[in-house]
Amino acid sequence: MDVDAQEEKDEMAKYKLDEYDQVGPQKSRLFSNIKGLTYYKEDEEDPYITLKEDDEEEEQEQLQIYGTDNLIVIAKTEDEIPQLEVYVYDEKSENIYVHHDFLLPSLPLCLEWLDFPPASSSSSSRRRQQGQGPSSTGNFIAVGTFEPEIEIWSLDTVDGLFPDAILGRPDKTKQLLQQQQQQEEEDMENGSSTKKKKKKKKKKQAKKEVNPNYHVDAVLALSWNRSYRNLLASASADTTVKLWDLSRDLTASGDESGGAIRSFQVHRDKVQAIQWNVMDPSVLLTGSYDRTVKTFDSRAPDGSVGAMLGADVEAVRWDPWDPHCFFVSLENGYVLNFDARTLSSDPARSSSTRFTLFAHDGAVSALDVNPHIPGCLVTGGTDKLVKIWNVNETGGKRDVSLVTSRDLDVGKVFTAAWSPDDALTIAAGGSKGKLQIWDVGANAGARKTLATKLKNASVALREKTGDGVVGVASDDEDDEEEEEDV
Helix, strand or coil: CHHHHHHHHHHHHHHCHHHCCCCCCCCCCCCHHHCCCCCCCCHHHCCCCCCCCCCHHHHHHHHCCCCCEEEEEEEEEECCEEEEEEEEEECCCCEEEEEEEEECCCCEEEEEEECCCCCCCHHHHHHHHCCCCCCCCCCEEEEEECCCCEEEEECCCCCCCCCCEEECCHHHHHHHHHHHHHHHHHHHHHCCCCCCCCCCCCCCCCCCCCECCECCCCEEEEEECCCCCCEEEEEECCCCEEEEECCCCCCCCCHHHHCCCEEECCCCCCEEEEEECCCCCCEEEEEECCCEEEEEECCEEEEEEEEECCCCEEEEEECCCCCCEEEEEECCCEEEEEEHHHCECCCCCCCCCCEEEECCCCCCCEEEECCCCCCEEEEECCCCCEEEEEEEEECCEEEEEEEEEECCCCCCEEEEEECCCCCCEEEEEECCCCEEEEEHHHCHHHHHHCHHHHHHCCCCCCCCCCCCEEECCCHHHHHHHHHHHC
8 A cells, every 4th residue: 555655656746737726927839849940031032842832933834825836626526515625736845734624514516717897796896996997817717516606706715614605596695795784793702713614404395487587406517708798608407508707796686687698498308517718709619418519609509509418428629739629438438539510400419429438337526637738638537547548630630549547546546637837737636526737748658658748838847756646535545555554
């Protein structure tokens, strides 16, 4: 007992437990033990803060677009969220990245770039306030979706919430623009800059009657007139082709004031493809699910000529080297070339082609004609291949040969287009939601085959290393690679 009492007394003395309830003259202060820490006015001066805040100059530098950069706009749907992505591609460094993006209200079907500021757009209003006339240029993209309206977005606006203009029913266009303006004002008052947008709920609707002033079904194709810059043509699932004047007030009261200025019904089924003739800017080329292709002067559509085809039309392209000839790609894998002067006003009558090419095992969903080299085509199909074709004409005979083909790992190819600046650079996209840049000039066989045409066109190719393909790896790909490493 004495031993236990002594040990308890020693512990009390050791830890001063008998003084625990006594209040001392000094008051303890919060954080009194950190008085030795140094305080820095700026985070940059503190050596322990390694993650510095980005300066505004660095952010501006990242957003800066240089004259040597290429802008590529793609439309895709990711996790059921439709969106536009604007890529910057630097050819010299072979670097590509997403610069900014926009959210869309409905699944995108087609895109068309234009430089004409729509009359009802905010950018156009600013230009008028600055005393600039309608000849001023901009940087816009027109988007066709499953909705009957056409949205026009300014690509110079980063993190834009709403389109600059909407083509459709004038009353709906005005209502949507007012809602957007109200939302923008509320966001400014609340200091909110969220990009979340409610997705429209799709409702099953009965088939609507065709209206001459606006589309009543999905917009499948768009084409901007580079000569008459205020004109935009659209093709729709409602079987009509519409002509829009972007210089008019799209929100004017009355259907005839703000709607389409012309409506053409030259097909009996969905109009899948459309393009203006660059050399004859009043002439349109259209292709439809009624298995016909037609060309007509927009000033006199009753004089249209066309041809009956063996399958649904996927894409159409005028030949930029011959104002009378055009290409048509079909669902059955064929590409046809026609001379419009030989076509009949009755498509049921047989029309001879200049040549026929079996290009893909499956639908030829992508087609483009090289604007730098005559007789050079690119096609893409649901067989996941992108192919380059060489067309030579000697003595009235045409010889079509395959230059090279490649699987660019984009899935089923939905689009493939030549660069407007580089003779042998192609941008392609497909069902995987990926964008790939292919420099065909990196292929020795392609350079050899096209050497004569490149020389005649005074095109000099820069020596490059690598396989010629540049792309952005998706998050899914990174996850797959990590799983394979494991």
